[in-house]
Amino acid sequence: GEDVEQSLFLSVREGDSSVINCTYTDSSSTYLYWYKQEPGAGLQLLTYIFSNMDMKQDQRLTVLLNKKDKHLSLRIADTQTGDSAIYFCAEKAGKLIFGQGTTLQVKP
């Protein structure tokens, strides 16, 4: 069945790079997504990647996709305190399936 897994917590220092990892199970997923949730708010789409791509870069964000291993990562360069949030990866397997979310803590 469909399943998306992420590590639950990541702590980095301001200015460092953050790498959030995700594994998924459905090989038929056409798009994979990263959403961000700030405290008290709904999820907000950060970026997405089509399954025939290996990499997508958008300003400080880099998404890497290893389709063979079903592994997705989100790299945030020069992490800022404003990046502190919960990050969800999601795959579209008919419906959108979310992981548990990774809480990113950015220390000054």
Next chain:
Amino acid sequence: DARVTQTPRHKVTEMGQEVTMRCQPILGHNTVFWYRQTMMQGLELLAYFRNRAPLDDSGMPKDRFSAEMPDATLATLKIQPSEPRDSAVYFCASGLANPGTEKLFFGSGTQLSVL
């Protein structure tokens, strides 16, 4: 600035009472999703609609939960009777279904506490 609107933002009720949560999707969107978020379970998909028709409600406890779209501008999620274990944040999201990408826009959620 188009956004998904959910009401109420907060709801405190007693066990056994009926709870109705409302969602106004973004105008022109044709898919609506209901998710429930808890610390233990994360984000669970409860139900989703396309062009107002329910496509999947397998994540929803059918004995007490019901989801409807009376028209294209309103989606409702009802719990009757409510139980303490229903306490969670309920999110509505809307999107425009394409063959492929499905970018969802989330509301701010309804925080439900059942005492």
